[in-house]
Amino acid sequence: xxTFDYLRAHDAATAMAEAAKPETRFLAGGTTLLDLMKLNxxxxxxxxxxxxxxxxxxxxxxxxxxxxxxxxxxxxxxxHADIKAAAPVLSESLWRAASAQLRNMASIGGNLMQRTRxxxxxxxxxYANCNKRNPGSGCAAIEGVNRNHAVLGVSDACIAxxxxxxxxxxxxxxxxxxxxxxSDRIIPVDNFFLLPGQTPHLEHPLAPxxxxxxxxxxxxxALKRSHYLKVRDRASYEFAAASAxxxxxxxxxxxxxxxxxxxxxxxxxxxWRLRAVEASLKGKTLDEATLRTAAAASVKGAKSSGHNAFxxxxxxxxxxxxxxxxxxxx
Amino acid sequence: xHLTINGAGRDLDLDSRTTLLxxxxxxxxxxxxxKGCDQGQxxxxxxxxxxxxxxxxxxLAAQAEGRTITTIEGLAGTDGALHAVQAAFIEQxxxxxxxxxxxxxxxxxxxxxxxxxxxxxxIREYMSGNLCRCGAYPHIVAAVRDAAxxxxxxxxx
Numbered sequence: 001x002x003t004f005d006y007l008r009a010h011d012a013a014t015a016m017a018e019a020a021k022p023e024t025r026f027l028a029g030g031t032t033l034l035d036l037m038k039l040n041x042x043x044x045x046x047x048x049x050x051x052x053x054x055x056x057x058x059x060x061x062x063x064x065x066x067x068x069x070x071x072x073x074x075x076x077x078x079x080h081a082d083i084k085a086a087a088p089v090l091s092e093s094l095w096r097a098a099s100a101q102l103r104n105m106a107s108i109g110g111n112l113m114q115r116t117r118x119x120x121x122x123x124x125x126x127y128a129n130c131n132k133r134n135p136g137s138g139c140a141a142i143e144g145v146n147r148n149h150a151v152l153g154v155s156d157a158c159i160a161x162x163x164x165x166x167x168x169x170x171x172x173x174x175x176x177x178x179x180x181x182x183s184d185r186i187i188p189v190d191n192f193f194l195l196p197g198q199t200p201h202l203e204h205p206l207a208p209x210x211x212x213x214x215x216x217x218x219x220x221x222a223l224k225r226s227h228y229l230k231v232r233d234r235a236s237y238e239f240a241a242a243s244a245x246x247x248x249x250x251x252x253x254x255x256x257x258x259x260x261x262x263x264x265x266x267x268x269x270x271x272w273r274l275r276a277v278e279a280s281l282k283g284k285t286l287d288e289a290t291l292r293t294a295a296a297a298s299v300k301g302a303k304s305s306g307h308n309a310f311x312x313x314x315x316x317x318x319x320x321x322x323x324x325x326x327x328x329x330x
Numbered sequence: 331x332h333l334t335i336n337g338a339g340r341d342l343d344l345d346s347r348t349t350l351l352x353x354x355x356x357x358x359x360x361x362x363x364x365k366g367c368d369q370g371q372x373x374x375x376x377x378x379x380x381x382x383x384x385x386x387x388x389x390l391a392a393q394a395e396g397r398t399i400t401t402i403e404g405l406a407g408t409d410g411a412l413h414a415v416q417a418a419f420i421e422q423x424x425x426x427x428x429x430x431x432x433x434x435x436x437x438x439x440x441x442x443x444x445x446x447x448x449x450x451x452x453i454r455e456y457m458s459g460n461l462c463r464c465g466a467y468p469h470i471v472a473a474v475r476d477a478a479x480x481x482x483x484x485x486x487x
Contacts, residue, residue: 006346006392027393034349034388035370047346049393075382099459100444101373101437104382105389236458 001037005046009053012180012211018048020209026050028071029106031098032114040124041115041133051107056213061086066217070109074166075100077108086219089172089226089245093165096230099237109212111166112177112192113204117239118160120144131157132200147307148239151299151315152268158200159305162193162270169228169245171271172263175217181210189215193270222247222259229322230266231314240266242314244322250286257281262319264298267311274298277319286327288320295320331395335360336404342391350394351375351386354401362402362432366461373460376433377401383440402432405439415439418477419470426464434460438474447478 009015019026023045027033036042050056056071061082068077077083078094094103120127120140129138141149141159149159167189175189187205194202206212217223226247232238243266249259260281262274280294295316302312324330333340335358342357351368354360354377366374368387375386378400405413415438418424425431437460441447446456453474454467462470 001347004346006390008392027390030390030393031370031385031388034390038369049390051393099373100441100446100456101376101383101385101459102370102388105384236455 158196168265353391
């Protein structure tokens with residue numbers, strides 16, 4: 001690991017000023033950053049530890065919005081009674097991620113900054129070619145072992161998967177990322193994650209020194225009736241082979257779909273909202289055949305790189321099953 | 331750097347890169363906490379920081395300064411009496427080689443305190459961050475289940 005200077009910040013202004021300096025990274029839970037530093041993927045010269053900043057770990061559920069501070073731990077959000085009641089999908093996508101120990105360490109803001117688990121990205125010693133690490137150097141995954149690489153949102157420069165769960169829920173329910181820099185600004189979470197295109201090294205629209213201070217999730221009936229289904233190679237402590245964050249609101253007749261939200265994870269280069277599938281379901285009657293027909297379009301535009309072709313078959317089934325579960329017709 | 335480990339203050343001279351795991355094992359002489367993968371994937375290095383179970387291999391020692399650190403060495407009573415979870419692991423024969431055991435036990439103590447022992451499935455889910463290459467899982471689940479039951483009727487330590 002490269003040597004680095006460690007600075008412990010006691011106020012946000014100092015933290016942001018220090019982090020704006022070259023080769024500097026914020027350190028929160030460290031579960032991604034320290035791991036990647038050990039692998040020589042991340043090589044910062046300075047770390048600014050922001051875990052002692054006060055007032056950034058609050059969780060607030062009000063009548064129309066849920067506000068989560070950037071330093072709230074994944075475990076605390078997952079176990080929060082009001083969040084479980086108002087937004088089951090948020091709790092489920094958190095406790096089905098990582099392990100109890102990692103969830104006690106990882107912060108919500110850091111969770112948004114989680115980086116891909118692409119095995120080639122994580123192995124600079126063996127693979128010099130990675131457009132995410134070294135722009136223009138090529139991609140070892142496209143012709144490599146790519147069973148757990150993306151089929152949606154890919155480019156000829158990068159097929160690295162976005163591995164997280166929580167942000168899939170956030171994208172489905174129009175969450176907003178609150179960022180503090182020279183002034184505060186709000187970024188819709190869908191725009192917070194960038195497609196790889198020809199610049200896979202650019203993952204977020206953050207300026208140097210800008211800090212995530214919180215997340216806001218607007219409350220809705222669909223959020224209250226929501227669910228996160230995660231399908232994986234083993235029962236627990238594993239990344240998704242495919243996952244779906246869904247929510248549904250029915251008309252007073254109890255069978256006509258008024259509102260529906262769908263995003264998928266484990267299959268795309270960023271948390272992947274399925275707006276066209278949602279639109280095709282609004283006003284329809286909730287039944288298995290309708291859901292399966294609509295879910296077939298989940299993988300529109302998907303591109304296999306070989307070993308990951310199974311994800312194209314799996315994704316519509318995961319979407320349909322998640323909707324059937326939340327619609328009580330499973 | 332000043333660390334508080336198992337109730338005792340320790341002054342250690344550490345490189346900024348030193349993880350809490352290496353600080354414990356190589357500098358404080360507490361080798362009960364094990365280094366398995368050193369990548370946050372196996373749970374062998376599980377310790378408690380301010381009462382929460384965390385991975386010492388992905389925690390910088392500097393991040394633990396000013397916090398309360400508890401390792402497997404700090405679990406037994408001052409009279410040497412084993413913690414209920416330690417006793418249950420012995421009674422249930424919940425290990426073969428024993429390398430993952432300190433992490434399993436530290437994780438189990440927290441799992442019970444968190445209230446995630448309602449069923450064997452819940453125990454498996456909330457203990458899934460601790461791998462056992464010997465495959466002693468059925469006995470580990472039995473030990474956690476037994477210890478949870480015992481701690482319900484005895485005062486928690």
